[in-house]
Amino acid sequence: MSIMQLSVFLENKLGRLKEVLNILSNNNINIRALSLAEKSSYGMLRLIVCDSEKAMEILRKENIAVNTASVIAVGVSDKPGGLLEIVSLLEKNSINVEYLYAFVDKSGDKAVVVLRVEDVSRAERIFSENGVKMLSEKDVKSF
Amino acid sequence: MDYFNRTVETASSSSLKDIQYGRLKDLVRYVARRMPFYSRAMAEKKIDPEKFSSVEDIKYLPFTVKSDLRDHYPFDLFAVPLSEVVELHASSGTTGKLTVVGYTRNDIRIWSEVMARSLVCSGATRGDIIQNAYGYGLFTGGLGIHYGALELGASVIPISSGGTQRQLMLMKDFGSTIMTCTPSYSLFMAEEAREKGFDTKGTRLRVGIFGAEPWTEGMREQIEKEWNITALDIYGLSEIIGPGVAMECPGKEGLHLWADHFLPEVVDPATGEVLGEGEEGELVITTLTKEALPLLRYRTGDIVSISWQPCPHCKRTMPRISKIKGRIDDMLIIRGVNIFPSQIETVLMSIPEVAPHYQIIVTREKHLDRLEVQVEVAEKVFSDEIKKLEELEAKVVSEIESALGISVNVRLVEPKSIERSLGKAKRVIDQRKI
Known part of the structure; x- marks a missing residue:
């Protein structure tokens, strides 16, 4: 029984994480769990949210690179x-x-x-x- | 003030014109007879190769561009059979295909002569020890300087580029008096030298001959201070002959272009109209004496202005071109290597994990040019595993490096983060301030 995780590609830029969290919050998406892996120039935000399908759709609309695993x-x-x-x-x-x-x-x-x-x-x-x-x-x- | 070939270098403007006119007439007949590419072009423009009444008539001749060389890869444009070609060189072109040039024995003699003139123009004599840190190989820089040094009778150290420790050691132990390399490499060496406690001002160096990439007066001042030398600019391109097309004298008021072998014009890059003295435009060169690959009105892509006034410092009467002020196309010169953004694009198109949107950022760090390629990750294929992204980065790096032959940094960026434009995309951000 697997569950869906969203993976968001984030460039290492000031305020980028905040922008993504803002979008989720404005759309009433609750984050259940998350982790952030970092490299020097980019990071990978992994999220488990209450409504993955909806979260995915709105993030895509905002041109954010998101993928599922x-x-x-x-x-x-x-x-x-x-x-x-x-x-x-x-x-x-x-x-x-x-x-x-x-x-x-x-x-x-x-x-x-x-x-x-x-x-x-x-x-x-x-x-x-x-x-x-x-x-x-x-x-x-x-x- | 000394000259390698006083008669020609200080010829009156009328006798230079006579030489050029005679050679141009012969050249036009030569290419019409031996190069179908030109005989066709002249027939189309209804030009009679027998009817040339002055040097100014050159404006009726067709232009030649870099892609003409590429389209005839490798040898189809040569005016002589390969049995008469004694040397081949090549430089990179827009599509990854090389631009190939060939030399007859006489072409090498001309190259040696114009390079020897260039060396003497910088103040070199037979007694000099020339540390030649231009790359030896397909690139014309190393061998061009080498031939000039032999012709002059100076001592040349064919050390080639790189190996900074060894450069410094020979500079000291051999007592090199002239340094030849790209300007950025000379600054890089100075920096390494300082870190190693090497006394850059205590060498026997007097003169540096720098070229193969654009550089500023600011860089000149810095190089002169670092090494306590006179830093001079040399110009050339493999299509015309290699280094030694034009050279500054210590007066530093323009580069003396050896116009008895290379006939210069400055044209409006958009219309091809010939511009007047002092006006900025694209440098166009006709090779007056080359045999293997003579070129009519070759568009160099380099932006310069030209002066036909005799040099107030060395009294040479050859026309002088300004330092290169820019390029008309998007060609970049990185550490002496010609790079076209389209080469990078071709590589990216072959990697499905990245989107074909990219941007090239050129910076100069510690005096060395650095190329960063920013690539958008393709949303459909990016992985949630950092490991895979790292592998992707490494793959893009290695494929670009093998196509371009120089090292690059690759930075993955978010989809659609690179600015889209409706017209010509702004692919290159050059922060070198040249």
């Missing part, structure tokens, strides 16, 4: 070693992690880890076989 969001128990279990499982099955970022669920007892892996469908199968709970698009909208 399938990521897996898994709930991890908020205690030492929680993430380790997930990563070990991937390692055991030789699945490479491209990047990940995490946030804490509103209810507070779970951390949510967003994973971008090489082989999404195989990772999904392995997680479900091992009882790792993956969040659906619907879950993302509600948390």
Whole structure:
């Protein structure tokens, strides 16, 4: 069960991040999770939002380079070693992690880890076989 | 003041005209007989190669442009069989195809002569040690200076360009007295020298002969101060012969153009009308004596003005052209290499991950020209992985570098961030302040 992540290409220019966040805010798009990766001249803003389709459409209209990627969001128990279990499982099955970022669920007892892996469908199968709970698009909208 | 060929260099204006007229008449007959390209063009313009009554009649002859050379790649424009060609050179052109030039043994003799005149014009003598840091190879810079030095009888060090440490070592150990390279390379060397604690003012250098790229009076002052030398401008282009078409004397009031071999005109770049003395326009040159690849009214693309007054400093009577004030096309000269934006465009068109919108930013850092190509990422194919973007950047860099032969920086920018224009796109932003 993968979810949709938006990837926004940002030139490293003063105020560029603000412009993008402004557009989202003006259109009532709520950001659930995000991470920003940076290079010297550009950055990549990765977003999980409540309404990806709409967000994508309005960003495109504003000439912002946006793309989608399938990521897996898994709930991890908020205690030492929680993430380790997930990563070990991937390692055991030789699945490479491209990047990940995490946030804490509103209810507070779970951390949510967003994973971008090489082989999404195989990772999904392995997680479900091992009882790792993956969040659906619907879950993302509600948390 | 010394001359390499006093009779010609100080000839009266009427005897120079006589020489030019005689040679022009022969040239027109020569190309009409040997080059179908010109005999056709003259037939179209109903020009009788036998009927030339003065040098001024040159204005009826057809122009030649760089693409004419390219269209006849590699040897189809040559006026002699390849068996008579003793040397070939080439420079880059707009489409990646090279502009090829050839020389007969006599052409090399003429080149040697005009280069020797240029060296003497700068103040060089047989006793000088010339450190020739122009590139040796297909580029005409290195060998042109070399031939002139041999002709003059000076000692030439064929060190070629690059290898700054070695340049400095030989400069000191060999006691070089004349430096020849691009002006920007001389400043780059000075900077390296300073960092290494090398005393740039304590060398035996007296004169620097700089060319192959445009440079300003400001750069001249800086070079002269850095090295404690007289810095002089040399002009040339491979299509005409290479370096040695024109050369400044230490008076620094224009470049003396060897008009007994190269007949100059300045024309309005838009209409082709011949302009008067002192008016700024495109320099057009007819090679009066070349055999392998003589050219009628070649459009150099360089903007200059011309003076036919004798030089108040060295008394040479050859016409003088101003320093190059610009280009009529979008050709860039980066570290002595000719670059056309269209070459970069061709490369970008072959890479699907980038949009064909680009901008070229030229800057000069630490006296070296830097070329940055800004490319828009194509929205449909850009990846969310930084790794892939880095790979894309590296791919664009390596493909441009292999096409252009010089190093570039590539910067990925957002789609539609490069200004669109309805007319001719502003592809080049030159921040070098030349």
